[in-house]
Amino acid sequence: MGQRLGYLLDQAKEVDFTSATGGTRGKGSSMKLSQLYLPTLKERPAEAEVVSHQLMLRSGMIRKLAAGIYTYLPLGTRVLAKLNQIIRAEMNAAGAQEIIMPFVQPRELWEESGRWQHYGRELLRIKDRHDHEFCLGPTHEEVITDLIRGEVRSYRQLPINLYQIQSKFRDEIRPRFGLMRGREFIMKDAYSFDVDEESSAVSYRAMYRAYGRIFARCGLRFRAVEADTGSIGGNFSHEFMVLAETGEDTVVNCSHCRYAANLEKAEMAPVYNEADTGDENLSAGLKEVLTPGQKTVEEVALFLQIQPRDLVKTIIFSTDKGPVAALVRGDHEISPAKLRTYLGANTLDLADEQLVVEATGAPTGFAGAVGLPIPIYADHSVKGMSGVVMGANKKDYHFKNVNIDRDVKIAGFTDIRMAEEGAPCPKPGCSGRLVFSRGIEVGHVFRLGTKYSAAMKAGYLDAEGKERPAVMGCYGIGVGRTMAASVEQNHDADGIIWPMPLTPFQVLILPVSVKPGEVWTAANELYLRLVEAGFDVLLDDRDDRPGVKFKDADLVGIPVRITIGPKALQEQSVEMRDRRTKETKLIKLNQVVDEIKARIRNEMDEIGAALTAIDQAAVDL
RNA sequence: CGGGACGUGGCGCAGCCUGGUAGCGCACCUGCCUUGGGCGCAGGGGGCCGCUGGUUCAAAUCCAGUCGUCCCGACCA
Numbered sequence: 017m018g019q020r021l022g023y024l025l026d027q028a029k030e031v032d033f034t035s036a037t038g039g040t041r042g043k044g045s046s047m048k049l050s051q052l053y054l055p056t057l058k059e060r061p062a063e064a065e066v067v068s069h070q071l072m073l074r075s076g077m078i079r080k081l082a083a084g085i086y087t088y089l090p091l092g093t094r095v096l097a098k099l100n101q102i103i104r105a106e107m108n109a110a111g112a113q114e115i116i117m118p119f120v121q122p123r124e125l126w127e128e129s130g131r132w133q134h135y136g137r138e139l140l141r142i143k144d145r146h147d148h149e150f151c152l153g154p155t156h157e158e159v160i161t162d163l164i165r166g167e168v169r170s171y172r173q174l175p176i177n178l179y180q181i182q183s184k185f186r187d188e189i190r191p192r193f194g195l196m197r198g199r200e201f202i203m204k205d206a207y208s209f210d211v212d213e214e215s216s217a218v219s220y221r222a223m224y225r226a227y228g229r230i231f232a233r234c235g236l237r238f239r240a241v242e243a244d245t246g247s248i249g250g251n252f253s254h255e256f257m258v259l260a261e262t263g264e265d266t267v268v269n270c271s272h273c274r275y276a277a278n279l280e281k282a283e284m285a286p287v288y289n290e291a292d293t294g295d296e297n298l299s300a301g302l303k304e305v306l307t308p309g310q311k312t313v314e315e316v317a318l319f320l321q322i323q324p325r326d327l328v329k330t331i332i333f334s335t336d337k338g339p340v341a342a343l344v345r346g347d348h349e350i351s352p353a354k355l356r357t358y359l360g361a362n363t364l365d366l367a368d369e370q371l372v373v374e375a376t377g378a379p380t381g382f383a384g385a386v387g388l389p390i391p392i393y394a395d396h397s398v399k400g401m402s403g404v405v406m407g408a409n410k411k412d413y414h415f416k417n418v419n420i421d422r423d424v425k426i427a428g429f430t431d432i433r434m435a436e437e438g439a440p441c442p443k444p445g446c447s448g449r450l451v452f453s454r455g456i457e458v459g460h461v462f463r464l465g466t467k468y469s470a471a472m473k474a475g476y477l478d479a480e481g482k483e484r485p486a487v488m489g490c491y492g493i494g495v496g497r498t499m500a501a502s503v504e505q506n507h508d509a510d511g512i513i514w515p516m517p518l519t520p521f522q523v524l525i526l527p528v529s530v531k532p533g534e535v536w537t538a539a540n541e542l543y544l545r546l547v548e549a550g551f552d553v554l555l556d557d558r559d560d561r562p563g564v565k566f567k568d569a570d571l572v573g574i575p576v577r578i579t580i581g582p583k584a585l586q587e588q589s590v591e592m593r594d595r596r597t598k599e600t601k602l603i604k605l606n607q608v609v610d611e612i613k614a615r616i617r618n619e620m621d622e623i624g625a626a627l628t629a630i631d632q633a634a635v636d637l
Numbered sequence: 638c639g640g641g642a643c644g645u646g647g648c649g650c651a652g653c654c655u656g657g658u659a660g661c662g663c664a665c666c667u668g669c670c671u672u673g674g675g676c677g678c679a680g681g682g683g684g685c686c687g688c689u690g691g692u693u694c695a696a697a698u699c700c701a702g703u704c705g706u707c708c709c710g711a712c713c714a
Contacts, residue, residue, distance in 0.1 A: 058663065058675065059649045063707060083706065137638095138712080155714090189638075189712060196714095203714055255714095366711095460714065494714030528673055563674040570674090581673060591673090 044551040046543065047521065050558050053090050055079075056568050067262060068503035069194030071512050075571045084191025084199030086496075091572065094520035095499055096202070100181055102233045102517060103204050103493060110226035112177040112206050117159045119183060123149035125158040128472050140187045152185035157468050157490060160207040164486065165474035171211045174476060174486065175219055179206030181495060195500040196264075196456070202496045208489040209469070211478065216487040220252070220463050221635050223491045227256050227459050230493070232626040235515025235619065236502055239267055239455065242277040244353040245462055252463040254637075256493075257455030258501035267455040270441040272448030278457075280353035282435035283442035284450065286396035300403065300417040302386065308412045311381025313346040316414060320405060323347070327405045328398055328418065330383040332367035332375050332390075335359060339367060339375050342432055343385055343394035343424075345401070349434035355393065358430050382407040384415060391427040394420070399429050456501040457494075464488040506596075512573030513596050516619040521554040523612060524574040528562045528581040539580045542590070542608060549609045551616075570595070575619075576612055 057074040064070040072078045077092035088096060104114065126132035126139070132151075140152045153159065160178060168174065181204045191199045208219035224240065231238040236258050243255040255278055257267050268282035269275060277283065310319045317324045327346030332339060337359060344350045356364035369380055375390050376383045384407030385392050402419040418424070431442075441448040469475065469485040478484050499518070506513040516522065523546055527539035543555045554574060556565050569577050579591040589602045592611055603611050 055647090057648065062643085062649070065708070080706095136712090184714080186713075190708095190710090192708080198714095201714070205714085457714065492714050497714055526673095531672090561672055561674085561676065563672090563676075566674045568675085579673075583673090 042550060044522075044547045044549070044553055046547040046552075047554050049554060049556040052554070054568075054572070055089070056571055058567075064194060066193045066196065066504070067507055068196065068500040071503055071507055071571070072194060072500065075512055075573065078195065080194075084188060084197070086195060086198060086200075091520045092499070095514070095518050096495065098518050098520075099234065099495055099498060100204075103181065103230055103495070106226045106230045106233070107179050107204070107206060110177075110222045112179045112208075112223075112226075114180060115178050116180050116182060117153070117156050117163070119153050119185070120150050121153045121156075121159055123151065125162055125472075126151060129158050129161075129468055130471060131158070138186045138188065140185055153182075154184055154186040155490075155492075156180070156182075156205055157207065157464075157488075158472070161468045161472045161474045161488075164209055165469075165472060168209065168474070168476055168486070171476050171478045175208060175210040175215055177206060177208040177219060177223075179204060179491075193500075195496040198496065201494060204493040204495055206491040208491070209474070209486040210489075211476070211484070211487070213465075213487055216463060216465075216489055217637070220461060220489050221637055223461050223489065224254060224637060225630065225635060227461060227491070227493070228630040229627060231256055231258070231458065231498075232630055233517055233623060234498065234502065235517045235623055236458075236498075236505060238458070239269065239276050241267055241269070241455075242281050243460065244278070244281045244357065252637075254461050255457050256459035256461075258458050258498070258505055259453060259455050260501060260504040261454055262504050263454035263456040263501075265455050265457055267453045268435050268450050269453070270443065270446060270448040271451050273441060273443050273446045275441055275443050275446070275448075277435075279435060279452075280351050281357075282450065283354075283431050284433075284435050285440040285442050286431065287440070302418060302423060303416045304408055304410075304413050305416050306412060307382075307414045310412075310414075316405065317346065320414070320416070322405060326403070328385070328401060328420070330376075330385050330388070330392075330407055332372050332383055333364050334367050334371050335361040335364045337361050339371060339390045341375070341383070341385060341388055341390055341392045343392060343398050343420075343426075344433045345395070345397050346405075348395065348397065348436075350395075350432055351434045354430075355432045358393065358428075358432065376407070376409045378407070378409045378411050382409060382411055382413065384409050384418075385424040385426075386415060386418060392424065393428050393430060393432060394424075394426050395433045396429055396431055397433065456497065456504060458498045458501050459491075459493045461491045462489060464490055507573070510567075511571035514573045514575055516575055516616055517623065519552075519573070519575055521552045521574050522616065523551050523553045523576045523578060524569055524572075525553060525555045526562075526565050526569060526577055526579045527556070528579065530557050530559050534585055535580050535582055538585055538590070538605070542578065542580070542605070546609065546612070549613075551612060576615055578608065578612075 054076040056076045060070050061073050064073050076089055078086045078088055080086055123132055139154055142150050144150060183200055184203045185200050188197060188199050191197055210216040210219055228240060238256055238258045240254050240256050243253045245253045257265060266279035268277050268279055307316055307319055310316045313324050313327055313329060317327055324346035329344050329346055331342045331350055333342060342350055342355055352364055372380045372383060398420055400421060404418045406415050406418045408415045435450055437450060437452045439450045441450060466485040466487055469488055475483045475485045502515060502518055503512050506515060525539055525543050527535050529535050543553055546553045573595055575595045577593040584590055584602055588605050590605060591600055592603050593600045
């Protein structure tokens with residue numbers, strides 16, 4: 017585990033955003049490709065499915081050791097170092113302090129929080145030689161809370177915010193997609209402790225803002241969205257999503273206002289059942305109809321010759337507060353996360369067959385809300401529906417002509433359906449529509465409240481001398497995943513395209529020949545000059561054919577490539593190529609430094625503008 | 638954990654159905670040649686065919702078990 021300290025080693029320099037040049041301070045770092053451990057792959061490794069995984073393997077950034085466990089090679093490590101540098105700068109600026117907590121954690125701590133039982137098989141448990149039980153830390157709430165409770169006694173010592181950049185281990189059911197979902201992965205995690213909710217909200221806003229700055233400084237296109245808190249607990253959270261076509265998550269945002277949420281959480285302005293079913297007579301009474309073996313909405317709709325929207329689905333869930341039923345229109349999807357939040361339940365799972373039979377008296381597929389003895393919650397869109405079809409709680413039967421208001425006892429109407437693209441924005445007065453896009457979750461901020469501090473007795477004495485639990489927040493960034501997300505967002509058919517702030521090197525010098533001669537001499541002179549000027553420079557001094565070097569250059573994705581060939585050199589010129597735009601231009605040797613500076617400044621100015629926008633935006637959380 | 642697939646030189650794969658000599662491309666080594674987009678020619682090295690057991694005169698190939706890996710689902714930074 018000693019190598020973990022390696023994260024502290026930081027060769028990457030701080031990029032100076034304030035300088036007019038947008039360049040870097042001091043001398044740049046340098047490397048000759050012949051000395052660099054850079055095993056590139058021509059072919060796609062069979063194990064890699066997603067593009068970031070393929071490209072990071074092919075470009076020699078990472079190698080797999082076991083399922084979901086990776087080594088970072090020199091180039092990957094350089095990217096990590098730059099990313100970590102940005103994270104540290106922003107975390108420190110936001111008032112957090114860096115620490116390093118143990119990776120191996122004792123069972124007792126996890127029993128105190130109750131998670132030794134609840135965390136499940138994701139928690140990798142091990143025994144030492146004395147048969148004492150430990151786990152590999154999947155997260156560090158327990159350790160940090162233990163640390164704090166030992167030292168913090170007074171409100172005068174709060175607030176405090178501590179963070180670390182460390183490996184975590186989660187024995188994922190199915191690791192996949194390379195760094196996107198590993199079992200061992202690097203995470204930046206921060207924990208804040210405050211005297212009360214109000215102060216905790218201040219800490220939260222500081223982190224929210226810091227996160228925005230971090231991802232903006234990485235040069236990534238991202239969005240902060242409202243999110244569900246899931247099993248970590250708490251009641252308020254945001255996810256930071258890097259936008260990429262290949263993202264696993266759906267990001268919902270408003271076409272007009274700044275509303276944004278993840279799919280399971282996204283709300284819609286209530287739409288009441290505007291579509292009357294037409295033929296059905298409102299006064300018609302309930303009618304039982306035979307629907308042998310017709311279980312799904314599609315089957316029943318087809319069988320009865322109606323539209324799915326004329327049906328109401330009844331879904332049974334088991335929660336820590338007992339079984340409940342949820343009602344949505346046949347053509348709608350339910351969001352379990354919304355229901356769980358609405359109920360204030362800790363757990364909510366789809367009922368198994370046995371519970372469905374117990375609750376409804378019928379096998380799955382025939383559940384209905386009429387006369388159902390458990391609490392029933394319905395989506396807004398169900399309100400006022402009449403003449404609809406619903407399960408009859410009896411095998412092979414459904415009801416027709418159900419009138420919700422008349423026939424069903426609803427415990428509450430609320431928004432529990434999955435948002436749909438084009439639905440009206442939930443913000444009052446906003447006329448926008450919901451738009452969907454794809455994203456990769458790279459950061460998540462939570463307000464935890466006192467869940468852990470209360471359970472583990474991390475309290476302090478307030479001004480009145482009264483013992484109170486500290487109010488916590490926790491804030492994570494998937495560091496390796498952010499790196500992968502950058503590749504997902506920035507690549508083309510030839511390889512990676514690094515954003516300037518994360519790139520392992522800013523400039524690649526590619527002499528067409530390394531035989532003694534003018535080309536080679538010019539390449540070396542330029543190399544020294546660019547390093548002196550402060551750039552991070554890689555020199556491809558390998559004695560290979562130019563084609564090989566060009567292919568590797570594109571694969572690895574250094575943003576600026578300077579090609580030195582005999583013809584242009586006659587004119588005291590070299591070729592400068594922009595990896596992103598593929599623009600190529602001849603520039604004079606004595607212009608190279610200025611041209612590269614301009615190129616870097618160009619990209620940094622965009623980032624600067626994004627930062628300004630973040631700083632000026634109101635954080636109305 | 639349920640469903641699917643795959644383990645054959647460093648990488649990508651064929652061979653397996655129909656048992657008998659382990660093969661191709663890339664990479665690697667030597668020499669020549671070439672030098673602006675993964676050149677060309679010649680020579681060469683490297684594989685317990687994931688592992689264990691069974692069937693057989695004989696197993697990469699058939700059978701059983703086991704381990705590993707990947708994909709789809711339920712979970713997550």
